[in-house]
Amino acid sequence: MPNGGGAVIGFLGRRALWGVVTLWAISMLTFAIIQLPPGDFASTYVARVAEAGGSAADIETIRAQFGLDQPVYQQYLHWMGRVLQGDLGRSMELNRPVTSVIRGDLLFTVAVALAAIVVTWLVALPIGIYSAVKRYSVGDYVLTLFGFLGLAIPNFLLALVLMYFSFSLFGFSVGGLLSPEYETAPWSVGKLLNLIGHLVIPAVVMGAAGMAHLMRIMRANLLDELGKPYVITAQAKGLRRWHVISKYPVRVALNPFASSIGMLLPQVISGTVIVSVVLSLPTLGPRLLDALHSQDMFLAGAIVLLLGVLTVVGTLISDIVLMIIDPRIRYGR
Numbered sequence: 643m644p645n646g647g648g649a650v651i652g653f654l655g656r657r658a659l660w661g662v663v664t665l666w667a668i669s670m671l672t673f674a675i676i677q678l679p680p681g682d683f684a685s686t687y688v689a690r691v692a693e694a695g696g697s698a699a700d701i702e703t704i705r706a707q708f709g710l711d712q713p714v715y716q717q718y719l720h721w722m723g724r725v726l727q728g729d730l731g732r733s734m735e736l737n738r739p740v741t742s743v744i745r746g747d748l749l750f751t752v753a754v755a756l757a758a759i760v761v762t763w764l765v766a767l768p769i770g771i772y773s774a775v776k777r778y779s780v781g782d783y784v785l786t787l788f789g790f791l792g793l794a795i796p797n798f799l800l801a802l803v804l805m806y807f808s809f810s811l812f813g814f815s816v817g818g819l820l821s822p823e824y825e826t827a828p829w830s831v832g833k834l835l836n837l838i839g840h841l842v843i844p845a846v847v848m849g850a851a852g853m854a855h856l857m858r859i860m861r862a863n864l865l866d867e868l869g870k871p872y873v874i875t876a877q878a879k880g881l882r883r884w885h886v887i888s889k890y891p892v893r894v895a896l897n898p899f900a901s902s903i904g905m906l907l908p909q910v911i912s913g914t915v916i917v918s919v920v921l922s923l924p925t926l927g928p929r930l931l932d933a934l935h936s937q938d939m940f941l942a943g944a945i946v947l948l949l950g951v952l953t954v955v956g957t958l959i960s961d962i963v964l965m966i967i968d969p970r971i972r973y974g975r
Contacts, residue, residue: 657961661954668950669725669943673718676939676946682710683734683937708734721943730947731940735933740944744926748948750819751925753837755952757845762852763899769853770860771892777865785857792854798916801847805921808843817922819844844921852902859898867891893967900963 684704705711709720724731730740769789773782805817818825819840824833867873868891876886915927926945933942 657958665950672943672946686937730944733941735936735938740941747926747929754844757841758849761845762849766853766856770857773861774864789854789857792850798920801917801920863895867894896967900960
């Protein structure tokens with residue numbers, strides 16, 4: 643079995659290759675799924691204009707304008723050809739390049755995702771360790787209760803509760819990610835600090851279920867490790883309990899934390915659309931929902947493709963972190 647730097651490079655190379663294959667499969671499935679609903683953007687647009695009492699151009703003219711009159715495979719090949727050149731296409735609904743539409747939303751989406759991951763780890767890790775070391779204590783029972791509440795309460799309901807209390811008690815509105823005076827202002831230290839202040843509530847809301855889930859996993863894994871012979875032997879030799887726990891069992895029990903990175907990144911976009919709408923967050927989730935409603939296939943396809951990229955990148959990061967924190971993992975053929 644190869645080891646050392648060659649094994650790591652080979653492992654990362656295989657992962658990157660499979661990542662490219664995965665993204666190609668995702669692009670095909672995405673384009674096919676977007677085509678499944680009856681009609682297309684042209685029919686949706688004409689119906690919407692008719693409901694508003696206006697008159698639109700001929701539906702066939704609109705289809706020809708966006709290439710919707712071509713077979714699906716030709717539309718896909720045309721779209722992928724542009725994607726490989728760095729062009730994600732043009733939004734049919736907004737009549738703007740997709741890149742310019744999602745650029746700002748992508749920045750805020752990544753900021754919210756990173757904040758949610760940091761808050762999830764900072765809360766779940768110490769609570770999980772405490773609950774395992776002090777199992778069946780009063781603190782363990784209280785934290786377990788809060789963990790179950792975190793799993794049971796829907797994220798959007800928690801968002802509404804936090805919005806109400808923050809405004810009624812402190813007069814602070816948590817809607818959006820920037821205060822009105824900073825929305826159109828250029829980036830500065832003040833704008834960055836304002837963004838960080840607004841990230842707290844979304845990070846707590848979007849990380850609530852993840853906190854509770856990882857806390858329970860950390861507790862269960864650490865309890866399993868604490869009962870193993872190497873921990874008992876180390877303690878019998880006179881090593882301090884907390885030194886033994888932090889150096890060996892905790893590192894092994896950290897595996898689920900590393901594995902969660904790949905899921906948390908895309909989950910902020912696809913799994914928390916309602917929360918983003920409730921909190922008025924300018925992330926890609928609401929943008930994807932609007933694109934699907936209007937059947938704007940280029941915009942929707944680009945966002946779903948970005949979801950795939952985030953999943954592949956997050957999974958690769960998870961694998962690298964696992965290699966660092968768990969010395970037992972060896973990647974061979």
